[in-house]
Amino acid sequence: MNILYDERLDGMKPQLDKAAIRDSLVQAIPGLTLLHREEDLHPFECDGLSVYRTLPMLVALPETLAQVEQLLKTCHRLGVPVVTRGAGTGLSGGAMPLEHGVLLVLSRFSRILEIDPEARIARVEPGVRNLAISEAASPHGLYYAPDPSSQIACSIGGNVAENAGGVHCLKYGLTVHNVIKVEVLTIEGEHMTLGSDALDAPGFDLLALFNGSEGMLGVVTEITVKLLPKPETAKVLMASFDDVEKAGNAVGAIIAAGIIPGGLEMMDNLAIRAAEDFIGAGYPVEAAAILLCELDGVEADVDDDCATVRRVLEAAGATGIQQARDDAERALFWAGRKNAFPAVGRMSPDYYCMDGTIPRRELARVLKGISDLSEQYGLRVANVFHAGDGNMHPLILFDANTPGELDEAEALGGKILELCVEVGGTITGEHGVGREKINQMCAQFRPDELATFRAAKAAFDPKELLNPGKNIPTPARCSEFRTIKSAEAAVPTHSQGRPE
Amino acid sequence: MATIATTPHDHDASESLAERIRQASAEGTPLRIVGGDTRGFYGRPVEGAKLSTLEHRGVTFYDPVELVVSVRSGTPLAELEAVLAEQGQMLPFEPPRFGISSTVGGMVATGMSGPRRPWAGSVRDFVLGTRVINHEGIEQRFGGQVMKNVAGYDLSRLMVGAQGTLGLLTEISFKVLPIPGAVHSLRIEVSLEQARNRLADWGREPLPISAATWLDGALHLRLEGGPSSVAATRARIGGDDLDGGFWNALRDLALAFPANGNDDAPLWRLSLPHRTPSLALSNTPEETMIHDWAGAQRWLKSDIDAETLRSACRQAGGHATCLGSREGPGSAEPFTPLPSVLLKYHRNLKAELDPKGIFNPGRLYAAF
Numbered sequence: 010m011n012i013l014y015d016e017r018l019d020g021m022k023p024q025l026d027k028a029a030i031r032d033s034l035v036q037a038i039p040g041l042t043l044l045h046r047e048e049d050l051h052p053f054e055c056d057g058l059s060v061y062r063t064l065p066m067l068v069a070l071p072e073t074l075a076q077v078e079q080l081l082k083t084c085h086r087l088g089v090p091v092v093t094r095g096a097g098t099g100l101s102g103g104a105m106p107l108e109h110g111v112l113l114v115l116s117r118f119s120r121i122l123e124i125d126p127e128a129r130i131a132r133v134e135p136g137v138r139n140l141a142i143s144e145a146a147s148p149h150g151l152y153y154a155p156d157p158s159s160q161i162a163c164s165i166g167g168n169v170a171e172n173a174g175g176v177h178c179l180k181y182g183l184t185v186h187n188v189i190k191v192e193v194l195t196i197e198g199e200h201m202t203l204g205s206d207a208l209d210a211p212g213f214d215l216l217a218l219f220n221g222s223e224g225m226l227g228v229v230t231e232i233t234v235k236l237l238p239k240p241e242t243a244k245v246l247m248a249s250f251d252d253v254e255k256a257g258n259a260v261g262a263i264i265a266a267g268i269i270p271g272g273l274e275m276m277d278n279l280a281i282r283a284a285e286d287f288i289g290a291g292y293p294v295e296a297a298a299i300l301l302c303e304l305d306g307v308e309a310d311v312d313d314d315c316a317t318v319r320r321v322l323e324a325a326g327a328t329g330i331q332q333a334r335d336d337a338e339r340a341l342f343w344a345g346r347k348n349a350f351p352a353v354g355r356m357s358p359d360y361y362c363m364d365g366t367i368p369r370r371e372l373a374r375v376l377k378g379i380s381d382l383s384e385q386y387g388l389r390v391a392n393v394f395h396a397g398d399g400n401m402h403p404l405i406l407f408d409a410n411t412p413g414e415l416d417e418a419e420a421l422g423g424k425i426l427e428l429c430v431e432v433g434g435t436i437t438g439e440h441g442v443g444r445e446k447i448n449q450m451c452a453q454f455r456p457d458e459l460a461t462f463r464a465a466k467a468a469f470d471p472k473e474l475l476n477p478g479k480n481i482p483t484p485a486r487c488s489e490f491r492t493i494k495s496a497e498a499a500v501p502t503h504s505q506g507r508p509e
Numbered sequence: 510m511a512t513i514a515t516t517p518h519d520h521d522a523s524e525s526l527a528e529r530i531r532q533a534s535a536e537g538t539p540l541r542i543v544g545g546d547t548r549g550f551y552g553r554p555v556e557g558a559k560l561s562t563l564e565h566r567g568v569t570f571y572d573p574v575e576l577v578v579s580v581r582s583g584t585p586l587a588e589l590e591a592v593l594a595e596q597g598q599m600l601p602f603e604p605p606r607f608g609i610s611s612t613v614g615g616m617v618a619t620g621m622s623g624p625r626r627p628w629a630g631s632v633r634d635f636v637l638g639t640r641v642i643n644h645e646g647i648e649q650r651f652g653g654q655v656m657k658n659v660a661g662y663d664l665s666r667l668m669v670g671a672q673g674t675l676g677l678l679t680e681i682s683f684k685v686l687p688i689p690g691a692v693h694s695l696r697i698e699v700s701l702e703q704a705r706n707r708l709a710d711w712g713r714e715p716l717p718i719s720a721a722t723w724l725d726g727a728l729h730l731r732l733e734g735g736p737s738s739v740a741a742t743r744a745r746i747g748g749d750d751l752d753g754g755f756w757n758a759l760r761d762l763a764l765a766f767p768a769n770g771n772d773d774a775p776l777w778r779l780s781l782p783h784r785t786p787s788l789a790l791s792n793t794p795e796e797t798m799i800h801d802w803a804g805a806q807r808w809l810k811s812d813i814d815a816e817t818l819r820s821a822c823r824q825a826g827g828h829a830t831c832l833g834s835r836e837g838p839g840s841a842e843p844f845t846p847l848p849s850v851l852l853k854y855h856r857n858l859k860a861e862l863d864p865k866g867i868f869n870p871g872r873l874y875a876a877f
Contacts, residue, residue: 127709128784150713172659179656185663186634201850206782207827208626208805211845212855212873213675214633217666221659238715261574267597267687307715310735366655368575398656399575438657446660453660458649461862462661468857481661 010448010493012419013061014107018486019478022109023088027066030089034069034111038079044068053112056097056104057159058445060359060415065092065106072117074194074230081228082198084111090477091196093224095136095164099171100362101443103223103479110477113228115166121145122231129236130189130206135166135229139173142234151236154181157439158347169229172221174439176272176346177303179397181237183439185220192231193219196470206233218465223441224476226469240305243271244315245339248327249296253277256298257372259325260396263302266321268314272303273397274346277376280353280391280404287352290345291338293329300327300396301342349393350404357389357406361418365429366400366438378428379403386421388414400438401429427452430507442480450480451487452494453507459487516588519567521581523640523648523679529560530677531646533867540867542673544583545610548619550833552672552843552872562614565679568592570654577637577654579682582614589613598685601629606761614678620670623760624720624731627783627802629686633669640680641668644863654682673869674877675862689719689733691740694755697728697748701787701795704728708803709784716742720756723800725767729755759801766810767797775840777818779807781827788821819845844873852876 016022031045044050045067054062071077084091090110097104106112118134121141125131126149131142139160143152156175157163163173168184169191181187190204204216219226250256256275263270276284277298285292292299300322304314315332322330333339345352354360367375376392383390389406403425407418426436426449436442436449450459462481466473482490494506533540539557562583570579573596580589587609593599603623604616617639622631638652641664652658652665668678699707704723711718717734729751732739758764762776779788779798783805787795790813799808811818815831822829822845831840847855852874859866859877870877 126713128782129712172663174657182630182634183657185666186630195850195854199850199853201848201854203851205780205826205828207780208783208802209620209631209670209780211828211830212847212851213671213858214620214667214669215851215854217633217663217669221663226662238713241715264576265574267690269686307717307734307738307741309737309741310717313735313737366657368572368577368655370572370575395657400657433653434655435653435658435660437660438655439659441659442661450660455649457643457645457647458651458661461643461649461651461664464861465662465664465667465858468861469854 010490012444012447014478018489019483023090025066025089025109030087031067033087034067034080034083037083038071038076040072041076041080042070042072044070053094053097053106053114056094056099056102058100058102058105058443060361060409061102061105061444063106063108065112066109068112068114070114070117077113077228077230078194078198078200080111080113081194081196085196085198085472085474088472088474090474092476093170093228095167096138096162098159098163099167099441099443100364101171101437101441101445103171103441103443103476104167105444107477116164118230124149126151128206130233131236132231132233133165134231135169136164139163139165139168146236150239152239153234154187154237155184158350165232165234166229169220169232170222170224171439171441174395174400176274176395178395178400179273180269180271185217188216188220188232188234190233191216191219191229193227194230195227196472196475204233221441223443223480225466225480226475240271242308242311243303243305243339244311245333245342246302246304246315246318246322247292247331247333247342248300248302248322249293249329250298250300250326251296251328252326253298253376254373255326256300257369257396259300259322259327260369262321262325263318266317268304268317270302270318270397271305272301274301275299275394275396276346276349277392279389280349280393283352283356283391284345284349287355288341288345288348290341292345296328301346346393353391353404353406358408358410361405361407361422363401363403363405363422363425364437364440365426365434366398367429367432367434369396369399371432371434375401375428375432379425382421382424386417388418388421395438398438399434423449433508444479447479447482447486448490450482451490456484456487459484515567520564521567522565522583523642526560526562526565526677526679527642527646527648530642530644530867533558534644534646534865537865538867539870542618542677542869544612544615545585545608547607547611548615551619551621553841553875555869555872557870560677562612562677569680570682573598575654576685577682578685579654579680580613581680582612582617582678584613585609586611586613586616593685594688597688599688600635600683601686602626602632602635603760604632613681617669617678617681618671618673624722624756624801627805628719633666635684636665636669636681637684638682639665639668639678641676641678643676644865644867648679652682656684672872674859674872676868691736692731692733692753693739693743694729694731694751694753695743695746695748696751697730697746698726699728700726701800704800705784705786705804712803721803722759723804724764731756759799762808764799766799766808774810774812776832777809777811778830778832779809779822779827780830781805781807781822781825785825785827788825790818790821815840815842842875847874
């Protein structure tokens with residue numbers, strides 16, 4: 010079942026007069042950079058999920074909040090959909106443009122407004138890159154904890170929209186745990202502040218609701234994040250295993266020992282070989298799986314914990330354990346992991362990254378399921394796994410130039426997500442639903458639950474102008490999805506749906 | 510897979526709760542949601558038929574290795590904490606208990622967190638998922654039992670602190686953490702100003718501090734972490750040993766207020782950016798307050814005019830809440846009024862999720 014906008018399933022698109030809308034925006038907003046020629050629009054036709062491309066009707070690149078406010082008011086008045094975009098690194102098509110909508114690009118809002126080392130906060134504009142915050146805080150011995158693999162390029166506004174994660178979430182949380190306040194413009198151009206500089210704010214926790222809302226409730230124009238003191242030390246252990254299941258069990262054993270590692274990552278053989286070939290991180294290429302376990306904190310505690318983890322890994326059947334000798338080697342161990350996606354990309358013309366989360370105890374069953382599906386579809390799958398928090402990134406290798414192979418990769422990906430739901434997990438841990446997983450939302454949620462999501466949306470954007478078509482599927486789309494699934498259910502081995 | 514043995518009290522009352530809600534919805538009669546009835550003083554009084562969650566009880570899932578527990582809303586908080594403690598785990602946000610009948614549902618609905626909050630996070634930070642009966646009497650599931658989950662809007666965390674005004678919480682899944690290996694509490698006699706300065710310095714270092722409260726001329730500190738770091742920090746900071754029971758009393762608001770405070774006056778909770786200096790309120794010296802959360806949460810007993818206090822807090826970037834006594838609410842508007850745009854969207858959200866206004870109407874604000 011295709012994810013692309015289908016009027017039959019997703020509703021009629023508004024009939025809009027591009028020239029008239031352009032005139033209205035130009036008149037209403039002095040000085041606004043508004044791109045409209047086809048050649049100027051092409052750079053914005055996709056986000057990080059580049060297999061899907063749509064040319065936006067118009068691209069707006071405002072430089073002031075007054076311009077953003079005016080743009081929203083004008084679009085609201087004229088009934089024009091607005092898709093907000095930052096750096097465009099998202100992997101779920103959350104910033105995929107609409108041919109009948111304005112793409113609101115916030116990349117020019119790239120100033121760090123304030124670093125307050127005493128209050129341990131940073132106040133930034135939405136276009137600031139994730140890593141730039143930690144770089145600016147670094148002279149004060151502070152950093153911003155969430156570190157998605159795209160942190161060199163991705164912007165903090167997009168991090169809020171997707172509730173971005175990274176490799177340190179089990180201990181330090183997601184974006185929602187590290188943002189204390191956002192300034193928002195509503196689709197009607199009203200300003201409101203969610204959260205506060207204190208540790209809570211009166212009323213509903215709309216700050217939590219807006220994190221991960223994929224630009225569908227409002228436009229975030231300023232973000233205050235908390236900064237943490239850099240750990241005194243961080244040490245990394247790399248353990249190899251001759252069996253993936255043993256590696257999975259080792260993860261549980263570490264946590265059962267009362268240790269919460271700063272990072273705990275797992276890679277399977279295909280991912281190990283890809284990363285080693287690309288980075289030369291010193292990974293054991295014969296291993297069925299490796300675990301990277303980072304312990305951070307005060308030196309004395311970290312040394313104690315390293316000794317404990319080493320014992321646990323040995324007991325779990327690790328065939329080799331190596332502790333990074335210094336910061337350079339530690340960085341190298343992580344470089345292999347952080348570059349796993351492009352590394353796998355070198356092995357294949359194209360790859361498709363999935364993002365399901367599962368209860369860790371189901372790891373062996375899910376990996377077996379993925380391996381079976383991989384065989385069934387004839388496509389290789391490399392597995393990279395945030396083992397500490399159960400977030401999997403299976404990477405499906407395919408060639409878009411081979412007719413039908415993209416469709417097969419998508420179908421395989423959909424099956425993997427449905428498997429995640431079946432074992433009690435979720436279709437997306439940190440990349441978001443966007444357009445990519447719009448169909449699988451119908452597997453994870455019942456129609457009445459999706460109706461509640463739509464009700465929450467209607468409270469903020471009843472005309473459905475903010476990023477329409479993303480995140481929450483229409484009843485018609487889910488009805489079709491279920492029809493297809495019940496036809497498949499006649500064939501054994503297919504998804505049983507979510508456990509109740 | 511680990512689950513736990515059920516207790517004789519365990520009972521799934523979700524269907525009868527849903528039926529009550531369907532009835533209320535059909536008749537348009539408001540419901541007053543009550544668990545252990547220990548938090549009535551936090552919020553406005555609700556006119557409505559009592560809907561008790563106490564029958565809906567029990568831990569439904571617990572896997573210590575996954576760090577996840579799911580529990581029905583009518584379960585006593587003490588029961589949940591005991592189940593976790595048996596496995597060496599805890600709710601890291603140290604929720605106040607206010608009595609043995611306090612329930613998990615009430616804890617989540619009021620969203621109050623205890624002394625560890627600035628370092629560990631709040632109730633909502635540890636909520637992974639919820640089951641909620643909506644206005645149509647249908648039990649719905651949001652979030653889940655995994656650490657990372659961004660499918661759909663985060664309605665689970667929205668329920669935290671919403672005081673039951675958006676639906677009836679029936680089950681909550683939490684992330685839990687191991688109880689720290691070493692704990693040591695200490696007391697240092699310093700002025701409020703000195704305490705603030707020291708906390709500011711320490712806050713920029715990775716020290717194992719997990720609670721910091723200034724009260725009655727002394728800074729009370731709790732160190733938690735590995736045995737090595739706690740011992741090293743203890744040696745460095747000095748001070749006198751403090752009985753750990755202090756934190757339990759603080760957590761449950763059972764501490765005596767400074768002697769010059771007015772014991773019969775309403776209790777106020779000030780939530781402020783943690784480097785906020787003294788508010789310079791006339792007749793209300795900061796020394797009469799309990800300064801918890803390294804200064805970010807201040808407790809005060811005072812007859813001070815609400816608007817004067819709220820205005821001072823607003824200017825500092827925070828807000829003030831008036832708590833009543835255990836017997837009932839202490840103020841017509843306990844929570845700081847919302848700016849007009851924010852109020853509009855609160856009303857919209859309430860109207861969308863509870864169109865007939867049956868769930869705890871008026872509990873947070875008179876307007877919804």
